[in-house]
Amino acid sequence: MPDAPGDLAPTASSHLDHDSLRVLGDALARLDAGFAALPPAPPAAQDAAAADVLAEVADRLRDNFPYFHPLYAGQMLKPPHPVARAAYALAMWVNPNNHALDGGRASSAMEKEAVSQLAAMFGWREHLGHLAGGGTMANLEALWVAGLERGGAVLASELAHYTHARVCGVLGLPFEPVPADDRGRMDPGALEARLARGGVGTVVATVGVTANGAVDPLDRILALRERHGFRVHVDAAYGGYFTLARDLGPGARRAFDALHGADSIVVDPHKHGLQPYGCGCVLFRDPSVGRHYRHDSPYTYFTSGDLHLGEISLECSRPGAAAVALWATQRLLPPVPGGAFARGLESGRKAALELHRRLAADPRFLPAFEPELDIVVWAVRGAAASDCSRLARATFEAAARRDLHLALAAIPARFLGLERAGIAADASAVTCLRSVLMKPEHLDWLDGICGRLSAAADEALAG
Numbered sequence: 175m176p177d178a179p180g181d182l183a184p185t186a187s188s189h190l191d192h193d194s195l196r197v198l199g200d201a202l203a204r205l206d207a208g209f210a211a212l213p214p215a216p217p218a219a220q221d222a223a224a225a226d227v228l229a230e231v232a233d234r235l236r237d238n239f240p241y242f243h244p245l246y247a248g249q250m251l252k253p254p255h256p257v258a259r260a261a262y263a264l265a266m267w268v269n270p271n272n273h274a275l276d277g278g279r280a281s282s283a284m285e286k287e288a289v290s291q292l293a294a295m296f297g298w299r300e301h302l303g304h305l306a307g308g309g310t311m312a313n314l315e316a317l318w319v320a321g322l323e324r325g326g327a328v329l330a331s332e333l334a335h336y337t338h339a340r341v342c343g344v345l346g347l348p349f350e351p352v353p354a355d356d357r358g359r360m361d362p363g364a365l366e367a368r369l370a371r372g373g374v375g376t377v378v379a380t381v382g383v384t385a386n387g388a389v390d391p392l393d394r395i396l397a398l399r400e401r402h403g404f405r406v407h408v409d410a411a412y413g414g415y416f417t418l419a420r421d422l423g424p425g426a427r428r429a430f431d432a433l434h435g436a437d438s439i440v441v442d443p444h445k446h447g448l449q450p451y452g453c454g455c456v457l458f459r460d461p462s463v464g465r466h467y468r469h470d471s472p473y474t475y476f477t478s479g480d481l482h483l484g485e486i487s488l489e490c491s492r493p494g495a496a497a498v499a500l501w502a503t504q505r506l507l508p509p510v511p512g513g514a515f516a517r518g519l520e521s522g523r524k525a526a527l528e529l530h531r532r533l534a535a536d537p538r539f540l541p542a543f544e545p546e547l548d549i550v551v552w553a554v555r556g557a558a559a560s561d562c563s564r565l566a567r568a569t570f571e572a573a574a575r576r577d578l579h580l581a582l583a584a585i586p587a588r589f590l591g592l593e594r595a596g597i598a599a600d601a602s603a604v605t606c607l608r609s610v611l612m613k614p615e616h617l618d619w620l621d622g623i624c625g626r627l628s629a630a631a632d633e634a635l636a637g
């Protein structure tokens with residue numbers, strides 16, 4: 175062990191927030207006081223061995239990329255807000271279960287309030303919805319309801335999240351990909367041609383593609399619904415919160431403004447909503463779909479006639495702490511246009527546009543299309559597609575040696591316009607660098623990011 179436990183106080187070089195521990199201590203005392211009338215049942219003293227185990231855990235956890243640092247600009251990983259972390263931890267002393275009101279009265283009420291705020295963000299005053307383990311579970315639930323309401327095939331863009339095909343397999347629904355246009359958005363012409371052949375029950379629009387931030391043209395998909403009659407589910411697990419941003423391009427803005435017309439929406443508070451993992455959300459526009467969940471559990475619903483969240487959720491036990499953390503975060507940072515939270519999203523998008531601009535001006539790089547949200551994807555130029563892939567991997571590693579952590583993504587060659595760039599197309603996909611600039615601080619760190627990237631690319635190209 176490099177340091178004796180207990181000798182390490184936060185210092186000027188601390189990167190992790192220690193402050194919220196003090197705030198948490200005060201809040202814990204306040205929570206404790208609420209139960210003061212109970213007969214004494216003092217908690218067991220801390221086992222000294224637990225401190226050793228925790229020190230070992232801390233050492234083990236050092237083996238991670240520094241996701242919390244602005245130079246981590248790779249995958250879709252955003253640190254939870256300190257208030258979310260503290261609220262989640264505080265709730266752990268009670269450990270409520272939001273399956274039923276018996277298991278978590280306060281946290282169930284907080285879940286309903288927090289979820290209503292998310293529904294309002296999409297323009298819904300009425301809705302049925304709840305939190306889920308994540309986007310995959312939330313999408314599963316939306317497609318389960320879609321299958322019961324409509325049946326038929328489920329269509330999604332070829333760039334939709336890979337879990338849709340798998341979830342449809344679980345649900346026994348046929349799944350078909352729809353081609354994307356050269357900017358990575360579902361091609362409405364291809365969709366219309368498929369609809370004309372019949373048998374489609376549901377179209378999944380991805381509002382914020384995980385790989386590249388493309389936004390499917392939801393407004394045009396909804397117009398096709400008028401003529402062909404199908405259900406529209408919107409997978410906004412990553413992108414949903416961008417509806418609050420005021421600086422979107424016109425195509426993306428039209429798609430976000432159409433969100434209220436969807437039949438169901440999934441958004442992941444654990445992606446862009448500053449939450450710890452284990453927090454997705456599914457929303458239905460028509461509350462009457464609640465009838466599909468009807469069941470008659472003899473042992474969970476005793477305490478009141480109020481709605482138990484377990485009556486409208488596929489999962490049974492769920493962490494009340496996730497709801498408490500989301501409620502606390504939205505209390506501090508309401509999800510409204512122009513608020514501090516929305517400005518954070520705008521800042522990340524500004525960083526993405528600026529990084530894209532600098533890459534486009536640099537002869538060593540070939541960026542894919544201009545970012546619609548906060549994801550930038552670019553190739554490192556080589557003589558042929560396979561050279562580009564090799565150079566991207568080398569740049570990725572050279573950047574990591576300089577503490578800049580990017581991601582890699584295999585992108586179909588047609589999104590890069592290789593021919594125009596004079597690059598031989600000897601492969602159908604090109605490994606590119608990918609950066610999700612989802613922290614508000616990324617904008618201030620852009621020079622630091624670009625400087626390290628430039629040095630890393632020079633090393634890769636020389637090697």
Ligand SMILES: *Cc1c(COP(=O)(O)O)cnc(C)c1O
Nearest residue numbers: 308309310335384409411412442
């Ligand atoms: C992340 C993501 C998912 C999957 O959500 P999890 O929370 O990882 O289960 C689904 N769809 C999209 C668009 C995503 O970005």
